[in-house]
Amino acid sequence: MQASRARLFKEYKEVQREKTADPDIQLACDDSNIFKWTALIKGPSETPYEGGVFQLAFAVPEQYPLQPPQVRFLTKIFHPNVHFKTGEICLDILKNAWSPAWTLQSVCRAIIALMAHPEPDSPLNCDSGNLLRSGDIRGFQSMAKMYTRLAAMPKKG
Amino acid sequence: MVSNSITTASMSSGPNARDLGKKKRANRSAKLKQCKLDARREQWLSQGTAKNKGCKEEQNDGVQSRKGVNSSLKNLETSSRGEEMEGSMLIHQYSDLDSPANSPTSVTSSVLGGSTDSGTNFTGTSSGSSRSSSSSSGGYCSGNITEDEEGGEEGGGDDGCLDDWEAVADALVAENKNPCSESSPECESVAELVSSREANDGVGLGGVDLKSECPKMVLRGACGNSQAWRPDDAFRPRSLPNLSKQQSLPNPDRHYSGGAGGVTWGCNKVVSMPTSCPICYEDLDFTDSSFLPCLCGFRLCLFCHKRILEEDGRCPGCRKPYETDTVEAETSVHGGSLTFRLARSCSMIARS
Numbered sequence: 001m002q003a004s005r006a007r008l009f010k011e012y013k014e015v016q017r018e019k020t021a022d023p024d025i026q027l028a029c030d031d032s033n034i035f036k037w038t039a040l041i042k043g044p045s046e047t048p049y050e051g052g053v054f055q056l057a058f059a060v061p062e063q064y065p066l067q068p069p070q071v072r073f074l075t076k077i078f079h080p081n082v083h084f085k086t087g088e089i090c091l092d093i094l095k096n097a098w099s100p101a102w103t104l105q106s107v108c109r110a111i112i113a114l115m116a117h118p119e120p121d122s123p124l125n126c127d128s129g130n131l132l133r134s135g136d137i138r139g140f141q142s143m144a145k146m147y148t149r150l151a152a153m154p155k156k157g
Numbered sequence: 158m159v160s161n162s163i164t165t166a167s168m169s170s171g172p173n174a175r176d177l178g179k180k181k182r183a184n185r186s187a188k189l190k191q192c193k194l195d196a197r198r199e200q201w202l203s204q205g206t207a208k209n210k211g212c213k214e215e216q217n218d219g220v221q222s223r224k225g226v227n228s229s230l231k232n233l234e235t236s237s238r239g240e241e242m243e244g245s246m247l248i249h250q251y252s253d254l255d256s257p258a259n260s261p262t263s264v265t266s267s268v269l270g271g272s273t274d275s276g277t278n279f280t281g282t283s284s285g286s287s288r289s290s291s292s293s294s295g296g297y298c299s300g301n302i303t304e305d306e307e308g309g310e311e312g313g314g315d316d317g318c319l320d321d322w323e324a325v326a327d328a329l330v331a332e333n334k335n336p337c338s339e340s341s342p343e344c345e346s347v348a349e350l351v352s353s354r355e356a357n358d359g360v361g362l363g364g365v366d367l368k369s370e371c372p373k374m375v376l377r378g379a380c381g382n383s384q385a386w387r388p389d390d391a392f393r394p395r396s397l398p399n400l401s402k403q404q405s406l407p408n409p410d411r412h413y414s415g416g417a418g419g420v421t422w423g424c425n426k427v428v429s430m431p432t433s434c435p436i437c438y439e440d441l442d443f444t445d446s447s448f449l450p451c452l453c454g455f456r457l458c459l460f461c462h463k464r465i466l467e468e469d470g471r472c473p474g475c476r477k478p479y480e481t482d483t484v485e486a487e488t489s490v491h492g493g494s495l496t497f498r499l500a501r502s503c504s505m506i507a508r509s
Binding site: 003006007010011014063065066097099100101 | 435436437438439455460461464465468469471473474476
């Protein structure tokens with residue numbers, strides 16, 4: 001569809017223009033396919049994900065922006081709303097609360113916000129959700145921190 | 158000039174070639190301009206000789222030595238004078254039809270003229286200057302009077318118009334047999350102001366209007382009007398349409414300050430308004446920017462609105478389903494947030 005392509009081009013230009021606008025997000029488009037994007041986001045500070053860099057994969061549908069992009073974590077992350085194996089994200093704005101006014105950039109921001117504020121009542125990662133729901137904040141944090149260190153941080157020599 | 162530059166081009170080495178190319182281009186354009194000016198002057202001369210009698214001839218002779226740069230202005234004035242009422246009426250109509258911005262100027266001039274205490278001034282000046290001002294302002298703003306005149310005016314925006322105008326002013330004073338002896342020196346000073354301003358702006362917008370204003374200022378003692386016009390001149394190049402719209406208000410001095418505030422406020426609003434559709438990132442045209450489909454104030458272009466209606470029918474801003482009769486709600490509830498509409502309604506209120 002032409003509209004989605006045009007819009008993605010505009011978003012691409014916007015991203016190129018404001019590369020330094022948001023230091024926590026690095027959006028990049030696949031060289032050969034404008035419907036495939038990847039993003040690198042930094043784990044928000046004062047969370048167990050701090051210091052980690054997480055990779056996201058965007059699959060933009062033809063009906064974009066009327067339909068939300070499909071986003072998943074390529075980097076392993078221990079988070080109640082992210083499927084541990086597939087990286088699928090349970091986020092309302094990526095499902096029924098999507099609005100065409102959102103952009104890929106703003107989706108990244110929403111995912112960073114989700115990392116800082118997990119929603120244990122609709123878990124995709126049951127272990128993580130159960131830890132939080134049972135009040136074991138410390139257990140959750142240490143698990144999340146461990147996986148961040150394992151998967152989202154550069155290996156130290 | 159051209160041959161010079163060519164020889165230097167052949168003499169010069171590589172790095173200078175670009176500059177010379179530029180020079181050449183400049184020369185060519187200058188030549189073209191000169192050609193156009195010559196053609197225009199001839200055309201005007203033939204017109205002028207057909208229409209003008211008496212004192213006009215002297216002016217023409219005087220102007221010829223000035224390389225025809227001022228020819229367009231002259232042309233306007235002479236033609237408007239020569240054609241008497243018909244010409245001016247036509248021009249007025251043109252400006253009325255062309256752009257809403259122009260009509261108020263002509264309206265104001267007539268309104269102001271009508272309210273002047275000394276009617277003779279106005280009739281005297283109006284025969285020449287105010288009429289020419291209306292026509293020339295039409296040329297500047299809408300560019301819908303013939304191309305010749307407009308193009309000529311661009312050329313005439315140079316220093317030449319100062320001298321030309323002085324000559325015209327002198328002629329006017331002579332014609333009017335005005336007792337006011339100091340009018341011409343003051344006019345000159347104003348004209349100098351004008352020329353300097355024109356040099357700054359590059360466009361002679363303020364200049365033309367000031368010229369038309371000058372006799373009025375001088376003859377009326379000029380306090381209220383001149384003060385009201387000065388800030389206006391500073392703003393003029395940027396927001397001419399709005400200002401002239403404000404000038405169409407009945408009593409200019411009172412409404413002017415309020416009008417100016419309104420204008421700046423309106424400008425701010427325009428800046429803050431989205432210029433492109435947040436959905437498809439295409440630029441919003443006038444229809445789109447006056448289209449407010451949802452009470453939440455989220456704007457989008459009509460295409461995206463239609464697509465969303467076909468899809469799930471919810472506003473992207475508030476995720477509430479679009480109402481069917483939003484267009485009525487738009488004008489009544491959110492009229493204040495629509496800048497263009499607001500400006501129009503203001504002027505309409507003022508007129509009624």
